[in-house]
Amino acid sequence: MSSGHHHSHPPQEAHSNHEPDLPFWQKYIFSVDHKVIGVQYTVTALIFLLVGFCLMLLMRWQLAYPGKEIPWIAGWFSERQMLGGIMLPEFYNQLGAMHGTIMIFLGVVPLAVGGFGNYVIPLQIGAPDMAFPKLNMASYWLFLIGGVIMISSFFLPEGAAQSGWTSYPPLSVVAAGGQTTWLVGMLFLIFSSLLGSMNFIVTIVQLRADGLTFFRLPFFVWAQFVTSFLLLLAFPPLQAAAVLQFMDRVFHTSFFLPSGLVVAGKVLEVAGGGNPILWQHLFWFLAHPEVYVLILPAMGICAEVMTCNTRKPLYGYKSMIYSTIFLGFMSFVVWAHHMFLTNMGTKMSTFFQITTMIISIPSVIILTSLILSLWGGSIRFKTPMLFAIAFLPMFAIGGLTGLPLGLTAADIHLHDTYYVIGHFHYIVAPGTLFGLFAGIYHWYPKVTGRKMSEVLGKIHFLGTLIGMNCIFMPMFIMGIAGVSRRLWDPTQYAHAVPTQPLNVFISIAAWCMALGQIPFIINFFGSLIWGKKADDNPWQATTLEWATSTPPPHGNFATPPQVYRGPYEYSVPGQRTDFLPQNVKGDN
Amino acid sequence: MSALIRYISKPHPVSGVTNAKLGIWCFLASELMLFGGLFSAYIVLRGSASEWPHGSAVLNVPLATLNTLILISSSVTMVMSWASLALKNLKKFRFHLSMTILLSLAFLVIKGFEYHSKFEHHHFPSTDNFFGMYFTLTGLHAIHILGGVIVNAYLLFPGSKLYETEPEQFLGRIEAAGLYWHFVDLVWIFLFPVLYLL
Numbered sequence: 080m081s082s083g084h085h086h087s088h089p090p091q092e093a094h095s096n097h098e099p100d101l102p103f104w105q106k107y108i109f110s111v112d113h114k115v116i117g118v119q120y121t122v123t124a125l126i127f128l129l130v131g132f133c134l135m136l137l138m139r140w141q142l143a144y145p146g147k148e149i150p151w152i153a154g155w156f157s158e159r160q161m162l163g164g165i166m167l168p169e170f171y172n173q174l175g176a177m178h179g180t181i182m183i184f185l186g187v188v189p190l191a192v193g194g195f196g197n198y199v200i201p202l203q204i205g206a207p208d209m210a211f212p213k214l215n216m217a218s219y220w221l222f223l224i225g226g227v228i229m230i231s232s233f234f235l236p237e238g239a240a241q242s243g244w245t246s247y248p249p250l251s252v253v254a255a256g257g258q259t260t261w262l263v264g265m266l267f268l269i270f271s272s273l274l275g276s277m278n279f280i281v282t283i284v285q286l287r288a289d290g291l292t293f294f295r296l297p298f299f300v301w302a303q304f305v306t307s308f309l310l311l312l313a314f315p316p317l318q319a320a321a322v323l324q325f326m327d328r329v330f331h332t333s334f335f336l337p338s339g340l341v342v343a344g345k346v347l348e349v350a351g352g353g354n355p356i357l358w359q360h361l362f363w364f365l366a367h368p369e370v371y372v373l374i375l376p377a378m379g380i381c382a383e384v385m386t387c388n389t390r391k392p393l394y395g396y397k398s399m400i401y402s403t404i405f406l407g408f409m410s411f412v413v414w415a416h417h418m419f420l421t422n423m424g425t426k427m428s429t430f431f432q433i434t435t436m437i438i439s440i441p442s443v444i445i446l447t448s449l450i451l452s453l454w455g456g457s458i459r460f461k462t463p464m465l466f467a468i469a470f471l472p473m474f475a476i477g478g479l480t481g482l483p484l485g486l487t488a489a490d491i492h493l494h495d496t497y498y499v500i501g502h503f504h505y506i507v508a509p510g511t512l513f514g515l516f517a518g519i520y521h522w523y524p525k526v527t528g529r530k531m532s533e534v535l536g537k538i539h540f541l542g543t544l545i546g547m548n549c550i551f552m553p554m555f556i557m558g559i560a561g562v563s564r565r566l567w568d569p570t571q572y573a574h575a576v577p578t579q580p581l582n583v584f585i586s587i588a589a590w591c592m593a594l595g596q597i598p599f600i601i602n603f604f605g606s607l608i609w610g611k612k613a614d615d616n617p618w619q620a621t622t623l624e625w626a627t628s629t630p631p632p633h634g635n636f637a638t639p640p641q642v643y644r645g646p647y648e649y650s651v652p653g654q655r656t657d658f659l660p661q662n663v664k665g666d667n
Numbered sequence: 668m669s670a671l672i673r674y675i676s677k678p679h680p681v682s683g684v685t686n687a688k689l690g691i692w693c694f695l696a697s698e699l700m701l702f703g704g705l706f707s708a709y710i711v712l713r714g715s716a717s718e719w720p721h722g723s724a725v726l727n728v729p730l731a732t733l734n735t736l737i738l739i740s741s742s743v744t745m746v747m748s749w750a751s752l753a754l755k756n757l758k759k760f761r762f763h764l765s766m767t768i769l770l771s772l773a774f775l776v777i778k779g780f781e782y783h784s785k786f787e788h789h790h791f792p793s794t795d796n797f798f799g800m801y802f803t804l805t806g807l808h809a810i811h812i813l814g815g816v817i818v819n820a821y822l823l824f825p826g827s828k829l830y831e832t833e834p835e836q837f838l839g840r841i842e843a844a845g846l847y848w849h850f851v852d853l854v855w856i857f858l859f860p861v862l863y864l865l
C-alpha cells in the first residue's frame with residue numbers, strides 16, 4: 080500500500096506552495112497530483128464520449144435508412160464493416176456493443192468519478208491530495224490501457240465485441256474474437272475503478288479538514304462516497320463473471336454453455352452443463368448498482384451548482400444524505416428486475432418488484448429536495464445552472480418511465496424494446512450528462528483560471544436540450560409499439576414499419592445535436608485562451624475548493640483550512656455577504 | 668510531493684486506523700466480493716449439474732492437505748515477522764518474512780505438480796464444469812499467492828529502506844501485507860474443503 084512520499088518536516092515548515100521542480104513528464108504526464116490526474120481523466124473521458132457518440136451517429140444512418148449506402152464516408156471502412164457502402168449487420172452489432180461500453184465504462188463513469196471526483200473531492204474536504212497519490216496515478220493509467228484495448232478491437236481482423244454492453248452468453252461465448260478483447264479491457268477497467276474507489280473512501284474518511292464533520296460535507300462528496308462503495312463492492316462480481324466468460328472463450332470451459340447447444344445448425348462440442356442465466360445474475364449484480372454510479376455524482380454536482388446559483392441552502396440536506404445511503408444499500412437487492420423474463424417464478428419476481436418500488440422512494444426524495452431548493456431563490460441563470468435545472472425534469476422522466484419497467488405485468492411488453500432505451504437514456508444522457516456539463520461549466524474557472532463563454536454555453540445548452548428530447552422522446556412511442564432494441568433493420572418487421580418515420584426523425588435530431596456540441600468544443604478549448612480571467616471565488620460559493628487560489632497550487636491550500644460551518648450557508652440573515660464560506664468564522 | 672498527507676503512519680484519532688490500513692480493508696472487502704461471486708457461481712453450477720464428481724475421488728487430497736499446512740504456517744511466520752518488527756528485532760523480521768516467501772513458493776510448486784498430474788490424466792478446464800471450477804478458483808488463488816510473494820519480496824528487499832526513515836509507516840505496510848496474506852490463506856481454507864472434500 081504505497082502511500083506517496085512522506086516528508087519528515089512538520090506541516091508548518093512545508094507551507095511553501097512552490098511546485099517542486101519536476102520534469103515535464105512527471106508534472107503533466109506521470110503526475111501523482113490529484114488535480115492533474117483529474118484533468119487527465121476528464122479530457123480522456125470526454126474524448127471517449129465523443130468517440131462513443133460518433134459510433135451512434137453512424138448506427139443512426141442504418142436505422143433511419145436501412146440498407147442504403149452511406150454517403151461521403153463509406154470509403155473509410157473495410158469490407159468486413161461495409162459492403163458497397165452498406166453497413167453489415169456484424170458491424171452494426173459492433174457499433175452498438177461498443178457504443179454502450181464506451182459511454183458507460185469509458186465515458187460517463189471516468190468523467191463523473193475519475194474526473195470530477197479526483198479533482199474536486201480533495202479540494203472540497205480541505206486535503207492536500209488523495210490518500211494514495213501513486214495508486215491514483217496507477218488507476219488512471221490502467222483506465223487508459225483498458226480504454227485503448229477496447230477501442231483497438233475495432234482494428235482487429237475479427238472486429239470488436241458484438242454482444243451488447245451486457246455481453247449475454249451463450250452468444251457472447253460463441254461470438255467472434257472481439258469479445259475476448261472486450262473481456263481483457265474490462266478487467267483493466269475494473270481494476271482501475273477498484274484502485275480509485277478505495278482511494279476515495281480512504282481520502283474522505285481520513286483526510287477531511289479539521290472541523291469538517293461528515294454532516295458538514297458538501298452533498299457532492301457524499302454522493303461520491305456512496306458511489307465509491309458501489310464501485311468497490313459491485314464491480315468484483317462482474318470481474319468474477321468476466322473471468323468465467325474468459326475461461327469459457329479461451330479455455331473452453333462451459334460455465335455459461337448449456338448442454339446440447341446448437342450453433343449454426345450443429346451441436347456445439349463442449350462439455351456443457353453450464354448456465355447462461357448465471358451470467359445475467361452476476362452481470363446485473365454489478366450493473367444495477369452501476370446505474371447509481373452513473374447518476375449519484377451528477378446529483379451531487381447539481382446540488383453544488385444549484386445552491387450556489389439560487390443563493391439558498393440545500394433543502395433537506397440530511398434527508399438527501401440518508402436517501403443516498405439507503406439508495407446505496409438498496410441498489411444491491413434489485414438487480415433481477417432486469418431479468419423478469421428469465422422464468423424466475425412469481426415469488427422471486429415479487430421480491431424484486433417490491434425492492435424496485437422501494438428504491439424509487441429515495442430517488443424521489445433527492446429529486447424533490449433539489450426541486451424545492453429552487454423555491455424562492457434568486458436564481459442566476461448561468462450556463463451551469465441551466466444544465467442543473469434541466470437535469471431535474473430529465474431525470475424525472477427517466478425515473479418515472481422506470482416504474483412500469485419494474486412491474487412485471489408492464490415489463491413483459493416493454494422489456495428489450497426501445498422503451499427501455501428511452502428510459503435509461505433519459506437518465507444517463509440528458510440526465511447525467513447534463514449534470515456533468517453543469518460541473519464542467521461550474522468548475523472550469525477553478526481549474527483553468529478562466530471562465531467559459533456564456534454565449535457559447537447557452538447555445539450549447541439549448542441545442543443539447545432540444546436535441547436530446549427529440550432523440551429520446553420518440554423512443555418511448557416506438558417501444559410501446561413493440562419495436563425491439565438491437566435491430567439492424569427494423570423494417571423487416573411489419574409492426575415496426577409504422578414507426579419507421581420516427582427513426583428518421585431521431586437520426587436527423589442526433590446529427591443536429593452533434594452540430595450542437597461544436598460550440599462546447601470551441602468553448603472548452605478556446606476559453607483557455609480568450610476566457611475572462613476568474614478570481615479565486617468567481618461564483619461567490621461557500622465550499623472549500625473556492626477558498627484556495629485559482630488554480631489551486633500543488634498541495635492545494637497554503638495553510639490547512641479549518642472548517643466552522645455546514646456547506647451551504649447562503650443568504651444567512653445578519654451577514655454582510657450573502658454567502659458564508661465554510662472556512663470563515665462569520666461576522667458575529 | 669504530497670508532503671502534507673496526514674495519517675500515513677499515525678492512526679486517525681476518530682477512525683482509529685492509518686490510511687494504509689483502511690485502504691487494505693477496503694481492498695479486502697472487494698476481494699471478498701470477487702471470491703463471493705465465484706463461490707456463488709460454483710454453487711449455482713453445482714446445484715444444477717446432473718452429475719458432479721466427488722472432489723476426493725479425482726483430486727489429490729494428501730497433497731492439498733500438505734499445501735494447507737504450508738499456507739497456514741506461512742500465515743504464522745507472517746505474523747511473527749510483523750511482531751518481530753514491532754519489537755524492533757530486524758534480524759528476526761527478515762528471517763520470518765523470508766520464511767513466508769519460501770513457504771508460499773513451496774505452495775506454488777506443489778500446486779504446479781498437482782496441475783501437471785491433472786494434465787497427464789487428461790483433466791483440463793474444458794473436461795467438465797467441476798474441473799473448470801477447480802482450475803479457475805485455484806488458478807485465481809495462485810495468482811493472489813504470486814501477488815503476495817511479489818509484495819513480500821519487495822518489502823523484504825528494496826522496500827525495507829523505508830524502515831530507516833519511517834519505521835512506523837513501514838510497520839504499517841508489513842501489517843497491511845499481513846492482512847492481505849491472511850485473507851489469501853483464508854480463501855484457500857474455503858477452497859480446500861469445497862473442492863477437495865465435498
Ligand code: HEM
Binds near residue numbers: 371373417481494502
Ligand atoms: C428511479 C427508479 C428506476 C426504476 C424503477 C428503474 C427500473 C428499471 C427496470 C425495471 C429496467 C429493466 C427493463 C427491462 O430490461 O425490461 C431498467 C433498465 C435500465 N435502467 Fe432503470 N430504473 C430506475 C432508475 C434508473 C437509473 C437512475 C438509471 C441510471 C442512470 C437507470 C439505468 C438503466 C439502464 C442502463 C437500464 C437498461 C440496461 C440494459 O438492459 O441495457 N435506471 N430500469
Ligand SMILES: [Cu+2]
Binds near residue numbers: 414416417
Ligand atoms: Cu436496474
